[in-house]
Amino acid sequence: MNLRQKQIRRSLPILTVGAFLAGGLVLAQTSPAQPSTKSVPARPATSGRVTSGADKLTSAEGTLFTKARPSTLRILQCPVNNCVEPDGIGTAFLIGDDGLALTAYHVIFQAKALSAQTADRKRYAVEVVGYDDQNDIALLRVNVPKGTPYLPVVAASPKVGDPVLAIGNGGGSFLTPKTGRLTALDTPSDRADFPSGTLELTAPLIPGDSGGPILNAKGEVTGVVSYISVKPSNVDDLSADPEITAYAVPVTAGAQRLADLKKGVKREAPVIGVSIGGNLALLTALPERLFAEANERLSLGLGSVAGAFFTDVSANTPAARAGLRPLQYNAEGKVTQGDLVTAIDGKRVVNFSDFQRIVRSNYQPGDTVTLKVLRAGKTIEVKMTLIGRSTVAQR
Known part of the structure; x- marks a missing residue:
C-alpha cells in the first residue's frame, strides 16, 4: 500500500486546451517494505518552513519529536512472528494507556495479518477495534506493555498557519519527522474515494507516512495522515521536483467519530462496482457544459445529455447484479453500446465522479437505489442494492 496519491494527469490533445485537465491525488497509504523506485524529494505547494529528517529540526521541534516518537508505531502487514517480507508498511500512534492506537483505514484495509513495531523495534500483535472507511480512519488495539507512552488528542480544532510535526515511515524510513x-x-x-473535511498541510509526506500523527506545538494530535496531492511545480519542465500537499483526517478528543470507533463501530463505504480506464479516465469529473463536446470529439455515441459512463463493470458487484453495461467498442474503435447514468433517486448525476460521490455520501451498504439510465437512446430505471467495499474485496 502507499500514500493515496492523485496521479499527475494531462489533458487529451483533441479536446479544448486545459478543459479536461485533472490534478493528482494519492492516498498517503502504506508503502512497500522495499520501494521499487527512489522517492522524489517533495517541494511544498505553499510557502513556509518545511523539513524532513531529525537533523533538520529546530531545538523545539527536536524536543517535541524526541518526546512523541516513543508513542508512534510502524504498522506491518504480517504476523508478529513472521515478518520478513510484509505486504505493506504504514504508520499509527498510541492515544491511550490501554493500547488504543489510531491509523488511516487504508493502511489496514484487506490486511491478512497485522503487527506493530515500536521505537525500540519490538513487534506486538494488533487487533482492529473499529473503522470508518469513508473518512479513512481506524482504531487499533496494540498489545504493547503497560506504561508505553501515548499521545494526547487535542480538545479543539487547530488554526490555519499553525506549525505541525508529522512522524511516519515514508519511503522505507523508520519513525522519522517532517514539519510544515x-x-x-x-x-x-x-x-469520492478520498475523505473530505481534511486538514491541508505543507509537510512533505510520501508513501509509508499514512496513518501517522499530525502534532501541534504542544505535542497534541490534531489529525491522522491520509493522502497527498502531487502536481507539477513547472508545467514546462516535468522533470522538476513536484509540488506536494498533504491532507490529514482531523481528530479531537470529544468528537463523535472517535467515540464511535472506541465503541467498535465498523462503518463500510458502499461500492458500485464500475470503473473508467484508459484516456477516458481523464474525464471522470467532466463538467456538464463540456459533455456534448467530449462526446462528439471522442465519438462516444452517448448523446448530448451529461451523465456517468464507465468502461468496466466488476463481477459480483452491485453494478453487475443490476445489469449495468459498460462502454463497448467495435474493431474500428467506435462505441457500440454502453449505459449513461443520469440520476440516483432523483439526484442529478453529470459525470463519473458525481456517481461515486452521491452514492458514498448518501447511502450505506444494504441500501437499494433507483438509477435513471440512458440505454440505446431510451431512458430506463434500474434498481441497484449496494454492498460494502470489503465485501467486494473478499470475493
Missing part, C-alpha cells in the same frame, strides 16, 4: 504548517481546514476532496 496548516494551510487550510475542512478541505473538500475532488474524488
Whole structure:
C-alpha cells in the first residue's frame, strides 16, 4: 500500500486546451517494505518552513519529536512472528494507556495479518477495534506493555498557519519527522474515494507516512495522515521536483467519530462496482457544459445529455447484479453500446465522479437505489442494492 496519491494527469490533445485537465491525488497509504523506485524529494505547494529528517529540526521541534516518537508505531502487514517480507508498511500512534492506537483505514484495509513495531523495534500483535472507511480512519488495539507512552488528542480544532510535526515511515524510513504548517481546514476532496473535511498541510509526506500523527506545538494530535496531492511545480519542465500537499483526517478528543470507533463501530463505504480506464479516465469529473463536446470529439455515441459512463463493470458487484453495461467498442474503435447514468433517486448525476460521490455520501451498504439510465437512446430505471467495499474485496 502507499500514500493515496492523485496521479499527475494531462489533458487529451483533441479536446479544448486545459478543459479536461485533472490534478493528482494519492492516498498517503502504506508503502512497500522495499520501494521499487527512489522517492522524489517533495517541494511544498505553499510557502513556509518545511523539513524532513531529525537533523533538520529546530531545538523545539527536536524536543517535541524526541518526546512523541516513543508513542508512534510502524504498522506491518504480517504476523508478529513472521515478518520478513510484509505486504505493506504504514504508520499509527498510541492515544491511550490501554493500547488504543489510531491509523488511516487504508493502511489496514484487506490486511491478512497485522503487527506493530515500536521505537525500540519490538513487534506486538494488533487487533482492529473499529473503522470508518469513508473518512479513512481506524482504531487499533496494540498489545504493547503497560506504561508505553501515548499521545494526547487535542480538545479543539487547530488554526490555519499553525506549525505541525508529522512522524511516519515514508519511503522505507523508520519513525522519522517532517514539519510544515496548516494551510487550510475542512478541505473538500475532488474524488469520492478520498475523505473530505481534511486538514491541508505543507509537510512533505510520501508513501509509508499514512496513518501517522499530525502534532501541534504542544505535542497534541490534531489529525491522522491520509493522502497527498502531487502536481507539477513547472508545467514546462516535468522533470522538476513536484509540488506536494498533504491532507490529514482531523481528530479531537470529544468528537463523535472517535467515540464511535472506541465503541467498535465498523462503518463500510458502499461500492458500485464500475470503473473508467484508459484516456477516458481523464474525464471522470467532466463538467456538464463540456459533455456534448467530449462526446462528439471522442465519438462516444452517448448523446448530448451529461451523465456517468464507465468502461468496466466488476463481477459480483452491485453494478453487475443490476445489469449495468459498460462502454463497448467495435474493431474500428467506435462505441457500440454502453449505459449513461443520469440520476440516483432523483439526484442529478453529470459525470463519473458525481456517481461515486452521491452514492458514498448518501447511502450505506444494504441500501437499494433507483438509477435513471440512458440505454440505446431510451431512458430506463434500474434498481441497484449496494454492498460494502470489503465485501467486494473478499470475493
